[in-house]
Amino acid sequence: MSNPKEIKRRILSIESVIKTTEAMKMVSIVKLRKIKDQLTQAKVYLDYIETVFLDLVFTEYENILNNNQYFAEKGKIKLFIVFTSDRGLCGSFNSLIFEKINHFFQKKEYLHNECVFFAIGKKGFDFLCNKYNMYNKSWISNNLSNQKIQYLGSEFILDFLRKKISSIYLIYNHLKKSLFQEVIIEKFLPITDKNFKRKRSEILYILEPSQKKILNILIPKFLDAKLLKIFLESTMSEHTSRMISMHKATENAYNIKQDLMLNYNKERQTTITKEILEIISGLESLSKKK
Template sequence: MSNSKEIKNRILSIASIIKITEAMKMISIVKLRKSKESLLHFKKYSKHIEQLFQNILFSFHENTDILKKNNYFFSSKKNKLFLVITSNRGLCGSFNSLIFDKIHEIIQKKEDSLKNGCIFFSIGKKGFDYFLSKKYTLYDYNKNLLNNFSDIYLFVQKIIEDFLSKKISSIYLIYNHLKNSLFQKVIVEQIFPISIPTFRKKKLSEYEYSILEPSNIEILDHLIPKLISVKIFKSLLESYTSEHTARMISMHKATENANDIKRNLMLNYNKERQTNITKEILEIISGLEALI
């Protein structure tokens, strides 16, 4: 460094950065706790909805042809819709880049896939900006941000309508799932068409309903939008949990790196100070010798 004043200014700027990164880390910890709590409660609700749906499906075990003819369980080879959950803000490490790498991998698997009809919709600003920069085909929907269950339910009704009218052949959900505090995995889940389960005779008695009103099909028509909305909202909460964890770790590492830089600058500052003091002492001694 050229002089101690420049080093001192850099130390002050690094100290202010440390305060910011520590504050952001604490905010992420608070948000992570809330997100984990919400996810825990919603998982219980999601589990019951999925169990109910499975029980209704098991009521068709004697006549699976009805399910096979139903549009919810059948797809054509046309447009594929990918619902991608990303963050609205940055500074969260590799959270978004993992999603984008997975999308790139999906596209590379199929030659000329963009022309063959891959459509993308992002729940999150970062994904939306990425798709615009890559000039991917975007799903036509007036709301980009879906932050609550009611918005998601309206969106699901729209994509189901497009699926049943065969504008979309299949729908996939892509999001980050937190496996542990240090590792997150990108999940690619098919939500449409719904796969028909294999029915085992031994387990049927556990799930069979004696009376279903108004009818199995009508109950399915009512339950499927709710089920898909629950799946997407649960994935959104899991993505929030992964995002806050990634940002917390990222800010923790940034604080550690800033502290290392600050320590090195302090060493350089002290060396510069010692050099200046030694230089001044030598000048004083030289001046005294000249007088003598």
């Protein structure tokens, strides 16, 4: 059995852990609510712009497919943008992505020389830089504003248009349910019919000045909205995972504290009983001497 003083020290240590995990849980809840509002707005905007884009593209899909540079894949270098976190303590959020990447490229080892990676989040960079080819040998924090993520997307789009890379894929966590995450590998560029999850509305638009000029303005806006939505989904998944992890950590800490309190009380009772027995035995020895 442990010393009561040692048990008391451990109880105080567990109490500080409980305060920390509860605080981190509350911070994640506040951030999660904010991200949910932003994601709802981003989805509404993306739905509208996707509807218009579909109607414009699929009126002359074959012609656009052959002439528009956003729909053409040229070259061999494929860029994979990986969305991870900067910090840990978020459960399996990062490990699920790393397992998916390892599993995907173990089956396609011949792609290693053709693929480069870019990490959004320090954890992703730490994992990728030792195993895979990094794009520009750099990474960026996932603590980005909406404007910064759109600027980053525009830089990747420019590299695609300049034919530095042939295609862009996004790897991120999608929160299907409150307790279930799914790792998605989604093609971002070039644009294909698989980029759209809804059917066109068959609306005939009057285009001015021309379909080509309108598409050159509309396509970057569509891609920016899509990238922003995926970034917000990944961030929401991170905060949800961290909230759940901190909730479980708090519960486990409470259980440990209860066990320690029981041990502490037992040790105290044992010590008190021992002291009482010593006093009684001392009194008995004194009475015998008299």
